[in-house]
Structure formats: structure tokens, C-alpha cells
Amino acid sequence: MAFAPQIKIPATYMRGGTSKGTFFNLEDLPEKCKVAGAARDAMLLRVIGSPDPYGKQTDGMGGATSSTSKTVILAKSTKADHDVDYLFGQVSIDKPFVDWSGNCGNLTAAVGSFAISNGMVDADRIPENGIATVRVWQANIEKTIIAQVPITNGEVQETGDFELDGVTFPAAEVQVEFMNPVDASEAMFPTGNLVDDLEVPGIGTFKATMINAGIPTIFLNAEDINFTGVSYNGTELQSDINSDENALAMFETIRAYGAIKMGLIESIEEAATRQHTPKVAFVGKPQGYTSSSGKEINADDIDLNVRALSMGLLHHAMMGTAAVAIGTAATIPGTLVNLAAGGGDRDSVTFGHPSGTLKVGAEAIENEGEWTVNKVVMSRSARVLMEGAVRIPGDVLDNIPVDDMENK
Known part of the structure; x- marks a missing residue:
């Protein structure tokens, strides 16, 4: 043949x-x-x-x-x-x-x-x-x-x-600038709220900030996640989550129900055909930890901790598009990201992730209760x-x- x-x-x-x-x-x-x-x-x-x-x-x-x-x-x-x-x-x-x-x-x-x-x-x-x-x-x-x-x-x-x-x-x-990550015609917060109660049948109800900026992202408070009997604080590494099938299933279920609430899908079954978006992430107040490379991250050097899942697994660092969502949400008082970073007005945020830290700047403007973001800036290399x-x-x-x- x-x-x-x-x-x-x-x-x-x-x-x-x-x-x-x-x-x-x-x-x-x-x-x-x-x-x-x-x-x-x-x-x-x-x-x-x-x-x-x-x-x-x-x-x-x-x-x-x-x-x-x-x-x-x-x-x-x-x-x-x-x-x-x-x-x-x-x-x-x-x-x-x-x-x-x-x-x-x-x-x-x-x-x-x-x-x-x-x-x-x-x-x-x-x-x-x-x-x-x-x-x-x-x-x-x-x-x-x-x-x-x-x-x-x-x-x-x-x-x-x-x-x-x-x-x-x-x-x-290489400095990268994400210009107008949310168009004026789009809803930055698709539910109209900075924080929602996200009900996930069989798992619980979570406070959630759901945002369209960079990439659709669902932010949760780390301390609210305890479905599998494990307490979270935002300092977790890949080995803490990716080896736990129950935790991964929990996060995927949260992601699916969040996608419905954000209007991205109409049924839970559709989530399997939309694996890349939305992302699900959890935030915690600044705490020191040892990164995956052994580098010591001090609480005084960061504003908050963020961990995010991509394609069903905890990311080893942070997706660039999710960093856009983090930077945007951090500049808007009242979001879970902003509150975890201490609240108030800010034009940048430094967050801890499994591999270390990242600083993201954002230009956000409020006009009659509506927020717009002109750009989000971060440095990468290639x-x-x-x-x-x-x-x-x-x-x-x-x-x-x-x-x-x-x-x-």
C-alpha cells in the first residue's frame, strides 16, 4: 500500500x-x-x-x-x-x-x-x-x-x-500596549455588575467579578474556594492544583456556569467546545511564597496574588490576556481584583503568580458611572x-x- x-x-x-x-x-x-x-x-x-x-x-x-x-x-x-x-x-x-x-x-x-x-x-x-x-x-x-x-x-x-x-x-x-481592550459598544462587565453572586449547582455560590478585557475572565476570591476540602489563599503552585482531579473538575464547572452568566454560551455542554475562553482565576491578598523556580516572593513586593487556569489546568505563570484583565479590573474600585489589592484608585498593579511577579499598567476612566480603558501596558520578551x-x-x-x- x-x-x-x-x-x-x-x-x-x-x-x-x-x-x-x-x-x-x-x-x-x-x-x-x-x-x-x-x-x-x-x-x-x-x-x-x-x-x-x-x-x-x-x-x-x-x-x-x-x-x-x-x-x-x-x-x-x-x-x-x-x-x-x-x-x-x-x-x-x-x-x-x-x-x-x-x-x-x-x-x-x-x-x-x-x-x-x-x-x-x-x-x-x-x-x-x-x-x-x-x-x-x-x-x-x-x-x-x-x-x-x-x-x-x-x-x-x-x-x-x-x-x-x-x-x-x-x-x-518588548513593551506591549493593548489599546482599547474593551470597545465602547461592548460591555466590560457583561452582567452590569462589578461583583456578582455566581451560583454553581452542586458546588456553591461565589462572589465573582466577570470582565471582558483582554480575554473574558471570571475572578473569584481564593478564600471562598473550599469545595474539595482544601483551603486556598492565592499562593498555590501548579502541583497544588493540577494533580487534584476534583479541584480541576470544580474549576471547569465554575468556568462553564460563569460562561453562561457572561452570555458566552447558552448551555453547559457548549463549554467543551470553547476551552480557551473564558478564563477562571482567583485572587488573594498579598502573601509571601516560594515560586516554582525557588525564588522567594515577599508580600511587601506585590499588591495581590493571582492564579489562573488555562485549558483546564493552572497556568505556570500568567497568560498575557489574563494580565490585561487583571490590570483593568485592578484600576476599577470595587472589583474583587481591586479589593484584593487594597482597594482605591490605582494606575498599575504588581501581582504574584506561580513563577514570580508581573507589573501591569492601565489607563482607566470613569464617566457617569461607566468605565472605559484606553490601554493596558506590560513588558514581555520574544x-x-x-x-x-x-x-x-x-x-x-x-x-x-x-x-x-x-x-x-
């Missing part, structure tokens, strides 16, 4: 922030995959090595965590006053599913670098030495992001001494890990009906 040979697809493997993923130029994709649909999803699943019942993604580029099971498709922007269109696909590890419902804030730090290196930014906008401002259109959520990319001798500067907790080695600092081509079996795309490609 003859088998189809593998096909090569140009790709770049990059780290951005505390995530890494496989980056593609839209023009380099197989013809079937240049449009959204079943063929594109099949290609990305095979590239990453999903679905994998072993949960290892051994036969693909994925790293068996939500932070390393990511794909990015970039193209020169068709949007006025933007350089590059950024489309993000979160690939499920054990299911045949690519979630296009949200952004990856961490990988955003790598988008500007890729765009410059691949000719998507006009040459006259790139200094010989200095900072190149790359205007990114985030196509998943239809938002503008500005990446400030360091340039040396006309090329992207990747090495440096900027240290980012959750990343082992230092690199060049680096090319490998470039060339990925390979997938040639028959992966052979059996995708045209109707499936058009209707997906």
Missing part, C-alpha cells in the same frame, strides 16, 4: 512571553489552508501533534501544555493604519479542536519581531537603531495592539538583560527558537470536503 509523502510548510518556532508556538506566514500555507475552515484546523492539529490521548504531543511541535500548544498565522495587514494581521489558534492537546475564540497576549510579543523579519512592516518604519513601533490588528478579538520592538543595525534585537518571571533566560524587552519548515503527512488535507472548509 502506497502512502502519501510528507509536505513541507515554511514555519518559525518562537517564544513570546511565557508561551511558545508555531508561526506561519499566511502566504506560505497550502492553498486549502489559506482560508478558515476544516482544512486549516486539520493542518494545525497535525503540526502540533493533536489530538494525543497520551497527552504528550510527541508526534508534533506541541509541548503538552496550554502554553506550548499554540499556533499563529500572520499576514500583512489589510486594516488601515496597521502593519500586520495576527490570528491565534489554541490547539487542544487531547481533542481534535482548535479554539479561535480569543487572543494569546504572551505570543503577541513575538508578532512584531516576526512581522519585521518577514517583510510585513514597511522598511521606512524600521530605524537602523532604536525602537520599531509595530501596529498589530488582533483578528480574533478585533483589537489593536502596539508592540515596541528593539532594533540594532536594522535587525530585530532579541538578546538582552530583561528578566521575565516564568522564562529561564533573559532577553530583550525570541526565535527555530526557523525553516514543519512537515505533515500529505494525506492530512486530502479528505477534507470543500463544504466543510466553507462552512466551518
Whole structure:
């Protein structure tokens, strides 16, 4: 029996922030995959090595965590006053599913670098030495992001001494600005309340701040979570939660009922097909702890602790988009995030996460009781890990009906 040979697809493997993923130029994709649909999803699943019942993604580029099971498709922007269109696909590890419902804030730090290196930014906008401002259109959520990319001798500067907790080695600092993360036409608080009572059948009722900023996020108070008989305070590490199946099931149930209350889904069953959003996170007052790397975090150095789950597991650091939600909520008096940080007015917040700390700044304005956020700013770093081509079996795309490609 003859088998189809593998096909090569140009790709770049990059780290951005505390995530890494496989980056593609839209023009380099197989013809079937240049449009959204079943063929594109099949290609990305095979590239990453999903679905994998072993949960290892051994036969693909994925790293068996939500932070390393990511794909990015970039193209020169068709949007006025933007350089590059950024489309993000979160690939499920054990299911045949690519979630296009949200952004990856961490990988955003790598988008500007890729765009410059691949000719998507006009040459006259790139200094010989200095900072190149790359205007990114985030196509998943239809938002503008500005990446400030360091340039040396006309090329992207990747090495440096900027240290980012959750990343082992230092690199060049990339400042990322998430512009107007909530449109005036959108509800920042979809229920209309800064704090709601979220009823979760069989588990309990929780105080919750549900916010659309960066990514839809459900914030809980750590001290309110005790369904599994374990007390939480916001200093937990991955090993404390990811090895507890009851805790993970509890958080997923909370996430599903929160998604309904936020208007993101209509039934609990739909949550399984929307794994990337919303996120569920819990906050606690500042307490010292030892991070996953052994670094001592002092209570005096942070405003609060935050822990967040991504794709069903506690994140090893903090998702960039969730950091946008944290920064936004922290600036609005009365949210659970703001109260955990001590309450009152603020324009930035430093929070503890499992790998260390992160500072996020936000510009929030109140007008007749309504809050708007002009931008949220944080520093990340990015680096090319490998470039060339990925390979997938040639028959992966052979059996995708045209109707499936058009209707997906």
C-alpha cells in the first residue's frame, strides 16, 4: 500500500512571553489552508501533534501544555493604519479542536519581531537603531495592539538583560500596549455588575467579578474556594492544583456556569467546545511564597496574588490576556481584583503568580458611572527558537470536503 509523502510548510518556532508556538506566514500555507475552515484546523492539529490521548504531543511541535500548544498565522495587514494581521489558534492537546475564540497576549510579543523579519512592516518604519513601533490588528478579538520592538543595525534585537518571571533566560524587552481592550459598544462587565453572586449547582455560590478585557475572565476570591476540602489563599503552585482531579473538575464547572452568566454560551455542554475562553482565576491578598523556580516572593513586593487556569489546568505563570484583565479590573474600585489589592484608585498593579511577579499598567476612566480603558501596558520578551519548515503527512488535507472548509 502506497502512502502519501510528507509536505513541507515554511514555519518559525518562537517564544513570546511565557508561551511558545508555531508561526506561519499566511502566504506560505497550502492553498486549502489559506482560508478558515476544516482544512486549516486539520493542518494545525497535525503540526502540533493533536489530538494525543497520551497527552504528550510527541508526534508534533506541541509541548503538552496550554502554553506550548499554540499556533499563529500572520499576514500583512489589510486594516488601515496597521502593519500586520495576527490570528491565534489554541490547539487542544487531547481533542481534535482548535479554539479561535480569543487572543494569546504572551505570543503577541513575538508578532512584531516576526512581522519585521518577514517583510510585513514597511522598511521606512524600521530605524537602523532604536525602537520599531509595530501596529498589530488582533483578528480574533478585533483589537489593536502596539508592540515596541528593539532594533540594532536594522535587525530585530532579541538578546538582552530583561528578566521575565516564568522564562529561564533573559532577553530583550518588548513593551506591549493593548489599546482599547474593551470597545465602547461592548460591555466590560457583561452582567452590569462589578461583583456578582455566581451560583454553581452542586458546588456553591461565589462572589465573582466577570470582565471582558483582554480575554473574558471570571475572578473569584481564593478564600471562598473550599469545595474539595482544601483551603486556598492565592499562593498555590501548579502541583497544588493540577494533580487534584476534583479541584480541576470544580474549576471547569465554575468556568462553564460563569460562561453562561457572561452570555458566552447558552448551555453547559457548549463549554467543551470553547476551552480557551473564558478564563477562571482567583485572587488573594498579598502573601509571601516560594515560586516554582525557588525564588522567594515577599508580600511587601506585590499588591495581590493571582492564579489562573488555562485549558483546564493552572497556568505556570500568567497568560498575557489574563494580565490585561487583571490590570483593568485592578484600576476599577470595587472589583474583587481591586479589593484584593487594597482597594482605591490605582494606575498599575504588581501581582504574584506561580513563577514570580508581573507589573501591569492601565489607563482607566470613569464617566457617569461607566468605565472605559484606553490601554493596558506590560513588558514581555520574544525570541526565535527555530526557523525553516514543519512537515505533515500529505494525506492530512486530502479528505477534507470543500463544504466543510466553507462552512466551518
